Amino acid sequence: MLFNLNDGDMNDSQTVFEYLGHELTVRCANDLICARTLYVQCCSLPLSSRRSIQRFYQGIEQACQQLDCTLLKTTTITTSPSLFSSLCTGLCERELIIYNNTNHPIINEGDLLIALRCSSSTVNTQGYIQIKDLFQKKNIHLNDTVPFRTVDGEEESFFSLLLQKSSILAPSLSKNIAELIKNRTIKSVRYLKDIGLARMIESLLGSLSSTLNVELNGQQWPVIPPLFTWIYQHSGFSQDEMFEYFNCGVDYLLLVDHTKTNIDDILRQLTETHTSSYYLGTFISINTSPIRKPIRLPQQPIVIPPRPRTIQLKNISFKYPKPYQTATALTNNTLPIVIKDRMKQPIANDKTRCAVLISTNDTSLLSLLAYSTSTLECAFEIVLVLSTLASLSDIARVNELYPSVVTKVIQPKKYAARHYDLDQKVDDELQLHGCELVILDRYACRLSPSFIMAWRGRLLNIYPSLLPSFRHSTSPIRDALQTGVRITGVTVHFIGESDTDNDGPIIAQESISVTPIETEIQLENRIRTLEQQLYPKAIDMVASGKIVYQGKRRMGKTNSITIIPSSY
Secondary structure (H helix, E strand, O other): OOOOOOOOOOOOOHHHHHHHHHHHHHHHHHHOOOOEEEEEEEEEEEOOOHHHHHHHHHHHHHHHHHHOOEEEOOOEEEOOOOOOEEEEEEEOOHHHHHHOOOOOOOOOOOOEEEEEEOOOOOOOHHHHHHHHHHHHHHOOOOOOEOOEEEOOOOOOEHHHHHOOOOOOOOHHHHHHHHHHHHOOOEEEEEEOOOOOHHHHHHHHHHHHHHOEEEEEEHHHOOOOOHHHHHHHHHHOOOHHHHHHHOOOOOOEEEEEOOOOOOHHHHHHHHHOOOOEEEEEEEEEEOOOOOOOOOOOOOOOOOOOOOOOOOEEEEOOOOOOOOOOOOHHHOOOOOOOEEEOOOOOOOOOOOOEEEEEEEOOOOOOHHHHHHHHHHOOOOOEEEEEEEEOOOOOHHHHHHHHHOOOOEEEEOOHHHHHHOOOOHHHHHHHHHHHOOOOEEEEEOOOOOOOHHHHHHOOOOEEEEEOOOOOOOOOOOOHHHHHHHHOOOEEEEEEEEOOOOOOOOOOOEEEEEEEEOOOOOOHHHHHHHHHHHHHHHHHHHHHHHHOOOOOOOOOOOOOOOOOOOEEOOOO
């Protein structure tokens, strides 16, 4: 059980017993795919108060009324504090049992996986175990308000969110699925009440996992329910782990024969019953060429290559819809979400949402925040700060002075050890918070070509020299002193192509004179002050649309350079 029934902070622990009675009945009945439920028998019930037992039976009776079946009260009271069990008996046609091969279905390359979503926030049993651990680690109480809500303005607690009841399979949908099973279009139907989505797919494959993989393509998925996005954001689970532990909004999994129908036809037939259904993924073959035995050299261990993953994830995104989306722009499956607490509230203006990526202190971060919050006509706002190092003083100051700005630490070594793409994690966070511009400020990690192309025209950087001077230098300030230049400065520019090296289109530059007697530290301090003055103005010009990225233009050729006169 997820809930501690002795928790004094809980509003009404009796509600839990009613919920458990309902879920026990509905989840048993939903396991009887395409069968009419005849009766439900409660086999065992934990020893508890008389009132709790009454509420438990109320939940069962409510479910039985919805299922139009009979409740047999043959309960045995057990001494186990959390053992609930029941027996559900149903009736269905014999050929449905034969054709709906739930143990070892015949799966071929190209077969389709279709998802049915009946209840948006229903969590499988294994997922509840992970949520309980997360609550304990984060010291979250059930009566705490969830950090997201729909646009109707109603707040909701974790208690009420997690007690959302499972939906019963509609008779029209059950009849539709039965017909598809009879004509061999659907090979198998699975109800995800216990294990996560990935483990359910692996159980479908069985011994075929050595020859077949599954590619889950999230390009056509509706938005994943916000509860799972919140779990992904706060638990530290990778996307693979999320699908391993949780059902992620999928209630039923349908295995469809690709030779009998296509995606559009099967989805059209299922959506006629007003149920959310969508294409989940496809079974693909694995290159089964024989693997040579590794050669064992003297005093060297045999290195066995890692086993490829059975589930391949593609275009998967755990994110909330943008906070300022309207209800008319969204479907029934993508309710707009308002981010609260440390996330920004919906904004009444059209300010561009920006994220700042840093790897050290002494950045322009605080200057950017001060400019965006104090300048009346500023066209941008900082909503997210990502750092590759923990315990930075700049992050601590942001948390103290600007509590509405989300700050996160993404350590490259951590994700490399877990075989997780760092840029993918950064991109997930940017998408999650609806960011439109990415501001680099002494960000030490090299960006991948795919990330640069994805954010082309929205990726800004600042460099401590008048580019193209010293653009290949690792220490441009020191080189400026050593070469004896009399003028240096800072440059704000786009990063627009993956093959460039600090030579993207220039947005703005500002210069200062170099005196022969100053030291590197003195010049660096003056450069930093200049950066803090120039960077907010340059970002504002891009955010307001005064400067627009127009593709790749090498510096020193046809670039239109904005020079801001120096006050030094």
